[in-house]
Amino acid sequence: xxxxxEIRPDTSDARDIAVTIVDTDVxxxxxxxxxxxxxAPAPWRDRLWPTGNAVTPVPYxxxxxxxxxxxxxxxxxxxxxxxxxGSDPExxxxxxxxxxxxxxxxxxxxxxxxxxxxxxxxxxTYNDWLADVWxxxxxxxxxxxxxxxxxxxxxxAAAREIERWAGHPYMAEVLMTPQTxxxxxxxxxxxxxxxxxxxxxxxxxxxxxxxxxxxxxPIYPVGNPAHWHDFFASWPLLYVxxxxxxxxxxxxxxxxxxxxxxxxxxxxxxLPMMWRMDRIWEQRRGDLPLVRRRPSDYVREHVRFTTQPxxxxxxxxxxxxxxMMGLGDNIMFSTDYPHWSYDAPQxxxxxxxxxxxxxxxxxxxxxxxxLPDTVKAxxxx
Amino acid sequence: xxxxxxxxxxDLPPGSMKLVDAGKFGVGVYNIDGELYAIxxxxxxxxxxxxxxxVGGTTEYDPDSxxxxxxxxxxxxxxxxxxxxxxxxxxGENLADPKKxxxxxxxxxxxxxxxLTA
Amino acid sequence: MSVVIDSNxxxxxxxxxxxxxxLPAPHKLRAIPDVEQxxxxxxxxxxxxxxxxxxxxGSDPExxxxxxFEQGGADYAVxxxxxxxxxxxxxxxxxxxxxxxxxxxxxxLEPDATGRFLGTIRVNxxxxxxxxxxxxxxxxxxxxVQIGIPMQSREPYGKPMFEPIxxxxxxxxxxxxxxxxxxxxxxxxxxxxxxxxxxxxxxxxxxxxSFVHLATLIIEGVFGRLPDLRFVFSxxxxxxxxxxxxxLDTFWMSMRDQTPWVDRFPSQYLTDHVRYCTSALxxxxxxxxxxxxxxxxxxxxxxxxxxNYPHWSTTAPADATAGLNDEQRAKVLWRNAxxxxxxxxxxxxxxx
Numbered sequence: 001x002x003x004x005x006e007i008r009p010d011t012s013d014a015r016d017i018a019v020t021i022v023d024t025d026v027x028x029x030x031x032x033x034x035x036x037x038x039x040a041p042a043p044w045r046d047r048l049w050p051t052g053n054a055v056t057p058v059p060y061x062x063x064x065x066x067x068x069x070x071x072x073x074x075x076x077x078x079x080x081x082x083x084x085x086g087s088d089p090e091x092x093x094x095x096x097x098x099x100x101x102x103x104x105x106x107x108x109x110x111x112x113x114x115x116x117x118x119x120x121x122x123x124x125t126y127n128d129w130l131a132d133v134w135x136x137x138x139x140x141x142x143x144x145x146x147x148x149x150x151x152x153x154x155x156x157a158a159a160r161e162i163e164r165w166a167g168h169p170y171m172a173e174v175l176m177t178p179q180t181x182x183x184x185x186x187x188x189x190x191x192x193x194x195x196x197x198x199x200x201x202x203x204x205x206x207x208x209x210x211x212x213x214x215x216x217x218p219i220y221p222v223g224n225p226a227h228w229h230d231f232f233a234s235w236p237l238l239y240v241x242x243x244x245x246x247x248x249x250x251x252x253x254x255x256x257x258x259x260x261x262x263x264x265x266x267x268x269x270x271l272p273m274m275w276r277m278d279r280i281w282e283q284r285r286g287d288l289p290l291v292r293r294r295p296s297d298y299v300r301e302h303v304r305f306t307t308q309p310x311x312x313x314x315x316x317x318x319x320x321x322x323x324m325m326g327l328g329d330n331i332m333f334s335t336d337y338p339h340w341s342y343d344a345p346q347x348x349x350x351x352x353x354x355x356x357x358x359x360x361x362x363x364x365x366x367x368x369x370x371l372p373d374t375v376k377a378x379x380x381x
Numbered sequence: 382x383x384x385x386x387x388x389x390x391x392d393l394p395p396g397s398m399k400l401v402d403a404g405k406f407g408v409g410v411y412n413i414d415g416e417l418y419a420i421x422x423x424x425x426x427x428x429x430x431x432x433x434x435x436v437g438g439t440t441e442y443d444p445d446s447x448x449x450x451x452x453x454x455x456x457x458x459x460x461x462x463x464x465x466x467x468x469x470x471x472x473g474e475n476l477a478d479p480k481k482x483x484x485x486x487x488x489x490x491x492x493x494x495x496x497l498t499a
Numbered sequence: 500m501s502v503v504i505d506s507n508x509x510x511x512x513x514x515x516x517x518x519x520x521x522l523p524a525p526h527k528l529r530a531i532p533d534v535e536q537x538x539x540x541x542x543x544x545x546x547x548x549x550x551x552x553x554x555x556x557g558s559d560p561e562x563x564x565x566x567x568f569e570q571g572g573a574d575y576a577v578x579x580x581x582x583x584x585x586x587x588x589x590x591x592x593x594x595x596x597x598x599x600x601x602x603x604x605x606x607x608l609e610p611d612a613t614g615r616f617l618g619t620i621r622v623n624x625x626x627x628x629x630x631x632x633x634x635x636x637x638x639x640x641x642x643x644v645q646i647g648i649p650m651q652s653r654e655p656y657g658k659p660m661f662e663p664i665x666x667x668x669x670x671x672x673x674x675x676x677x678x679x680x681x682x683x684x685x686x687x688x689x690x691x692x693x694x695x696x697x698x699x700x701x702x703x704x705x706x707x708x709s710f711v712h713l714a715t716l717i718i719e720g721v722f723g724r725l726p727d728l729r730f731v732f733s734x735x736x737x738x739x740x741x742x743x744x745x746x747l748d749t750f751w752m753s754m755r756d757q758t759p760w761v762d763r764f765p766s767q768y769l770t771d772h773v774r775y776c777t778s779a780l781x782x783x784x785x786x787x788x789x790x791x792x793x794x795x796x797x798x799x800x801x802x803x804x805x806x807n808y809p810h811w812s813t814t815a816p817a818d819a820t821a822g823l824n825d826e827q828r829a830k831v832l833w834r835n836a837x838x839x840x841x842x843x844x845x846x847x848x849x850x851x
Contacts, residue, residue, distance in 0.1 A: 065465035065753050069435060075462030076433040182693030221687050222708045223654035229754040230714035233747035237707055241692035248700045266746060272738035275784045280699040283779065283812065287542050287698045311745035312426070312752060321741070321795065324788060342463050347427040442760040449760060465753045477755040478764070
């Protein structure tokens with residue numbers, strides 16, 4: 001197991017700077033499938049990354065603007081040394097940490113596979129790759145944090161994977177897809193995951209994974225839109241579905257230390273949905289034997305939301321709405337670097353009511369992930 | 382604002398762009414079919430470097446075609462490298478919401494030299 | 500004294516098999532689901548406890564009129580009956596819709612000399628030709644004020660196959676009301692994460708699916724092509740409108756070139772094309788926020804009072820408008836519905 005002294009080379013001449021901005025959603029990418037493959041057990045390499053006549057295809061169909069050219073990534077984020085945006089830790093540090101001013105960033109890889117055993121191996125492979133390429137020598141400055149990727153399909157294997165990484169100094173959360181093939185988050189199916197994560201004080205974050213077909217999309221209850229803009233405008237309803245299940249199916253009482261982070265699903269829907277849950281609980285309490293407290297209380301205590309993508313709304317109206325929400329303790333800033341829908345920190349901060357800014361840009365994430373107050377400065381800071 | 386020389390016109394052929402260190406974020410000078418235009422290298426959304434994005438055309442509603450769409454204004458539209466907002470380089474206007482303009486500047490050619498006033 | 504229009508009432512057959520009286524001969528012996536949903540009925544019954552006993556809740560016009568008009572204070576009620584689900588045989592389903600429509604006329608609308616009951620033409624979106632024919636059959640009836648379709652669908656209503664139905668509705672000036680249907684059929688699970696394990700998990704979520712129908716009607720250009728088309732989402736769910744329309748506006752700015760027929764912000768289609776009925780599950784739990792909340796996304800212009808009688812969540816006008824200011828209350832209790840259904844106009848030239 002890696003220890004901090006093994007990771008950090010002698011950087012006694014690097015200054016300590018205060019943590020001002022925590023970015024709770026960044027996407028690292030292996031620079032090539034060969035590199036990623038090298039972390040997988042040999043018998044799995046051909047199965048997970050077929051070559052020859054059955055090469056792994058580009059599957060996605062809900063595309064983003066000009067995606068054949070942009071690949072859903074920022075056009076200005078290509079590393080000079082080559083590779084796709086997000087594949088070079090040093091260039092990412094330059095663009096995100098130095099230029100954009102982010103102090104600490106959560107790294108959340110995206111991947112999935114059809115079958116449980118394959119998905120478990122794939123996630124473990126990503127964890128080994130992340131720990132080696134991003135969290136070891138490249139993290140001498142201590143500013144990257146990693147997510148322990150796990151499969152939602154096999155919670156016992158996932159729990160073992162959580163145990164494997166729980167002591168790592170830079171793995172700060174567990175990451176699971178919300179595209180759970182018809183099993184909502186409050187189901188006891190996920191209990192081994194929640195138990196392991198809670199035991200180690202690791203929040204369970206969820207973020208969309210593959211643009212995969214079949215029920216994984218997921219198939220929306222009244223069918224799926226034809227275009228990405230209305231598909232993704234509706235996406236928060238997946239998180240709403242999971243949140244209602246977490247509350248109504250008693251997950252937070254089974255796991256009092258569980259924290260859930262809904263990533264890249266917006267947050268402005270949180271207050272009206274808290275009202276909605278409170279209203280039905282007030283009117284149908286007998287139908288909710290597993291709910292021991294007011295639903296909105298569970299949300300305030302157990303749930304966090306990341307901010308990106310921030311909506312393009314008149315800023316005065318927006319700030320008034322956020323102030324009315326009173327969820328300043330539950331919202332955490334994110335950029336989604338290096339994706340095309342990136343939110344710049346210096347722009348984002350002005351969108352929030354002044355008295356919530358410190359908590360949103362750093363304070364809530366500091367507390368949730370138990371982050372240090374200072375990190376090492378990079379050249380140019 | 383100052384008028385400054387950018388380059389000889391031969392160095393800015395049709396379909397090309399020169400990024401000039403002017404203003405706070407830079408200015409992109411574009412040659413579109415022989416006409417010259419300049420826009421700020423600063424997207425009116427979140428401040429992305431607009432001139433680092435792709436230049437291309439856009440689409441228009443075509444009720445007579447089967448897929449109801451046709452491609453127009455080739456080479457005249459700058460797409461922000463981040464959120465892909467479309468800006469007409471020739472007017473600075475955002476195509477979705479004309480009120481979200483990007484700043485434009487005057488470009489002229491004198492004695493084969495391109496000048497930008499920014 | 501101001502008028503109150505109740506835009507959402509579900510009348511019921513006295514008993515499930517009564518529908519067979521209105522079915523044509525080839526279908527009288529077919530299997531037809533009961534109106535109750537399997538898996539998602541409310542424990543203890545879907546309807547107000549005090550309405551069980553003498554016939555099915557909401558099945559006696561005199562009782563219903565007494566509850567809505569004398570006790571409830573409404574002046575008009577828009578009756579929107581349930582049908583029996585998205586059954587596989589789409590032609591039979593259209594006959595079921597027609598049977599419900601004939602029963603509504605026979606039992607509720609024709610006998611009502613006061614003109615306070617108004618009706619809905621139920622159609623089956625999976626049978627486009629049949630739906631258009633049913634609209635043509637009944638659209639001119641002076642008491643039919645809207646078309647009715649189920650919330651449950653395997654495709655969102657902005658998709659192209661449905662458009663002839665919306666064209667017919669718009670041509671007759673009839674709004675299309677989307678309401679969570681009864682019965683059972685070929686449907687997807689009701690939430691984005693699969694089935695709900697509790698009744699509240701279902702009931703709280705289900706109306707929110709209206710947003711997907713709405714978003715596709717905008718983005719696929721249906722509202723753009725049919726300026727007179729109006730949709731009503733009768734189960735509420737409008738509290739999700741502000742957050743998700745903000746998202747839709749934002750993403751549209753990046754994706755405009757994929758759908759260039761959308762020539763304005765998506766949210767700019769709402770006032771001309773969309774209405775909601777009030778529900779017991781929408782609205783701030785902090786009454787002090789209600790007035791301000793109702794102005795986000797111009798909700799005070801979009802929402803119409805609907806009791807949802809005889810459902811267990813039946814709401815009186817005062818409760819549905821608690822916390823609103825006088826102008827908002829007037830819009831919700833009668834003005835928005837009066838404008839949508841032309842009810843004020845009708846009262847002046849009433850055929851009764």
